Amino acid sequence: MADFLTIEGLSLADLEGLLEATRDNIPLAEGRAPTRATLAGLVVANLFFEDSTRTRCSFETAVHRLGGSVFNLTPAGSSLSKGESLLDTAQNIECMGVAAIVVRTAVSGGAKMVADGVRCPVINAGDGRHEHPTQALLDVATLLEEFGSVEGRTIAIVGDITNSRVARSTTHALTTLGARVRLVGPPTLVSPAFERITKGPGTVQTMTNLDAALEGIDAVIMLRVQLERAAGGGVSSDYRSMYGLTQERAARMPSHALIMHPGPLNRGTEIDDRVADDPIHSRILRQVTIGVAARMAVLENLLAPSGVLKKVSA
Ligand code: NCD
Numbered sequence: 001m002a003d004f005l006t007i008e009g010l011s012l013a014d015l016e017g018l019l020e021a022t023r024d025n026i027p028l029a030e031g032r033a034p035t036r037a038t039l040a041g042l043v044v045a046n047l048f049f050e051d052s053t054r055t056r057c058s059f060e061t062a063v064h065r066l067g068g069s070v071f072n073l074t075p076a077g078s079s080l081s082k083g084e085s086l087l088d089t090a091q092n093i094e095c096m097g098v099a100a101i102v103v104r105t106a107v108s109g110g111a112k113m114v115a116d117g118v119r120c121p122v123i124n125a126g127d128g129r130h131e132h133p134t135q136a137l138l139d140v141a142t143l144l145e146e147f148g149s150v151e152g153r154t155i156a157i158v159g160d161i162t163n164s165r166v167a168r169s170t171t172h173a174l175t176t177l178g179a180r181v182r183l184v185g186p187p188t189l190v191s192p193a194f195e196r197i198t199k200g201p202g203t204v205q206t207m208t209n210l211d212a213a214l215e216g217i218d219a220v221i222m223l224r225v226q227l228e229r230a231a232g233g234g235v236s237s238d239y240r241s242m243y244g245l246t247q248e249r250a251a252r253m254p255s256h257a258l259i260m261h262p263g264p265l266n267r268g269t270e271i272d273d274r275v276a277d278d279p280i281h282s283r284i285l286r287q288v289t290i291g292v293a294a295r296m297a298v299l300e301n302l303l304a305p306s307g308v309l310k311k312v313s314a
Contacts, residue, residue: 003115004298005124006131007172008199015176021297022141022290028065029292038304039068042099046072047090047114048125049080049105054263054288055125055134059102062295068099068303086110087117094118099303103127106228108165121302129163129229135262136169137294140177142287143219146258151178151201156213158243159223159270161190161206166223166262168197175202182206184213185243189225210243211252219258220245222271240269250275258283 027033044063048056063070075081090101100121103114108128115122126132143150155174161167161183171181178201183194190206198204207213222245225235259282267273276284
């Protein structure tokens with residue numbers, strides 16, 4: 001049985017296969033194509049031990065569109081609040097005959113821990129600061145919809161890089177596909193060590209000057225400061241002026257450059273209202289739609305008999 005835990009270690013062929021499936025699923029994710037019955041009779045468990053809006057609801061929607069059933073377990077109202085462990089919870093849920101477990105946890109490596117302890121496929125919906133592989137798929141698929149290819153494109157990812165699972169997963173995916181990634185943030189939140197995470201033909205450059213980093217880019221992905229991971233002791237009062245995508249900054253970007261953000265937005269901190277809502281450049285809501293398509297691609301690859309993914313749990 002396969003899992004989907006990381007982008008790191010995923011082969012180029014598997015990544016491309018999932019991105020193609022994501023693209024093909026977009027009409028269904030938009031509600032413009034008939035639902036499929038690939039997951040008919042299957043029950044998927046959403047185990048969300050950390051808060052979520054987009055990821056949880058889009059996994060739910062994806063299961064529904066593929067004809068399956070899904071239920072959610074969150075700490076409030078479950079025995080997690082009585083001290084039951086992540087693994088005990090997952091093993092008990094597996095014994096109810098679920099086809100797959102989708103897990104989000106604050107523990108880096110928590111998704112792998114669950115995968116090692118159960119037999120059914122496990123999908124990582126974000127584990128601490130480690131990885132968020134379906135977010136990477138939707139980020140790249142959003143760029144591909146615009147540009148056709150990301151090879152040779154320059155993408156800036158800006159904000160709390162150190163604590164961001166999105167930055168890690170999306171950087172792995174982009175460099176595997178040959179993009180140039182600029183990781184940008186205050187020195188406390190971006191370490192030059194990130195330049196070594198490149199595995200593919202792409203490159204990673206760390207930068208602390210946002211204005212320089214936005215020169216010549218094709219897209220910028222803004223990130224929230226991860227206050228729940230004690231990021232640098234909070235956001236300093238000059239964060240917006242130094243690292244926020246203000247209207248003035250956005251106006252200086254190349255005219256074709258896209259504006260993206262995984263959400264949730266902290267408007268007025270990392271991104272200004274008018275930039276987030278820019279009708280021409282912002283793809284923030286488009287990312288959400290493509291997220292449903294990406295999660296459908298992963299679910300079908302793991303649960304449909306013709307799935308292409310083998311156990312990927314690096
Ligand atoms: C991100 C997450 O939870 O890692 N959000 C998401 O999944 N769309 C980013 C964040 O929380 O800032």
